[in-house]
Amino acid sequence: MRRARNTAQRHQGGFTLVEVLVALVVMAVMAGLAWRGIDGLARAREVTQSNLEATERLNTVMAQLEADLLAVYDTQGVVPAVSCDGATLRMTRTAPDQEGVQLVAWQLRSPQWTRWASPAALRSGELQEHWLRSQQLLGNETNQLLLLGGVTGMQVYFFRGNAWTNCQSSAGTATAATGTPGTSAGTGTPTQATPPPAGVRIVLTLAQPRTGTLTRSFALGPQ
Numbered sequence: 001m002r003r004a005r006n007t008a009q010r011h012q013g014g015f016t017l018v019e020v021l022v023a024l025v026v027m028a029v030m031a032g033l034a035w036r037g038i039d040g041l042a043r044a045r046e047v048t049q050s051n052l053e054a055t056e057r058l059n060t061v062m063a064q065l066e067a068d069l070l071a072v073y074d075t076q077g078v079v080p081a082v083s084c085d086g087a088t089l090r091m092t093r094t095a096p097d098q099e100g101v102q103l104v105a106w107q108l109r110s111p112q113w114t115r116w117a118s119p120a121a122l123r124s125g126e127l128q129e130h131w132l133r134s135q136q137l138l139g140n141e142t143n144q145l146l147l148l149g150g151v152t153g154m155q156v157y158f159f160r161g162n163a164w165t166n167c168q169s170s171a172g173t174a175t176a177a178t179g180t181p182g183t184s185a186g187t188g189t190p191t192q193a194t195p196p197p198a199g200v201r202i203v204l205t206l207a208q209p210r211t212g213t214l215t216r217s218f219a220l221g222p223q
Contacts, residue, residue, distance in 0.1 A: 054210060061147045062216055064115070068093050068104050069200055070221035075101065078124045079131045081196035082220070084156040084167035089200070090134055092127065095120035103130040108154040109139055111207060116144040153205030158197035159217075167200075196220060 015023075071093040074081040082091045089106040100120030107114050116137055118130035137144065156167040201217045 051210070058148065058214070061113075064147075065106065065202070065216075066218050068106075069218045071096070072196060072220050073101050074196055075124075075127065078127055079103070082158070082200065084158075086156075086168060087154070088134070088137075089154075089156050089167075089202075090131070101127055103127060103134055105134040105137060107137060108151060110152050111150050112139075112146055113148040113151040113154070113204070114139065114144055115147050116141060118143070148204075150206055150208030150210075151204055152207045153203075155203040157201040157203070159199035159201070160197050164199075164201055 068091060069082075072081055073092050073094045075092055079092060080090070082089075084090070087108050091104050092101050093104055094100075095102045098120050100122045102120055103118040105116045107116065116134065118133070121127040121130055157164045158167050197220065199217060199219045201215065204214045206212055206214060
């Protein structure tokens, strides 16, 4: 009777050391699982935010490229309205909010995609000088902007003759009445003997933060 009373008094007085240790172990395991869950959620949120920012920037860049192509201005032989040498896409466009014509160069310097815009030109000679300068860009010129990083490849196609062809191909072009493409006297600047393409397709190879290829097609504005 006395032993039963003592046992009851011990249970009423608190937990044993073994019970406390077991409780601590259980709480530690639960805390570890909870931390792993929170850490996983935080990482997933960071990845989602990074992808969202990359998508928004990519859409902004493509919107700028579309704006350039919609504003293409055919200079009727002074310089090509739209041309590409594989690494640089060049175009002449009406200068925004001012008079004159700009030469715009979209250039791949792997892994960076940049855009350079010349000052507005009011004379043919000025535009030809901008054309020559666009062939000697170093990447640190004024008015040159870094648009995207992580771009390892760029392919450009022109829509001519109801078909997409490589931008450096002559397929689908027709010689104008002025003759075959030549060079402006004393400038080394190629003349535009064919009209600009009806559309331009860009295929980018992306490495970071996304991997894969991105293809966008654009129609040129009325000439």
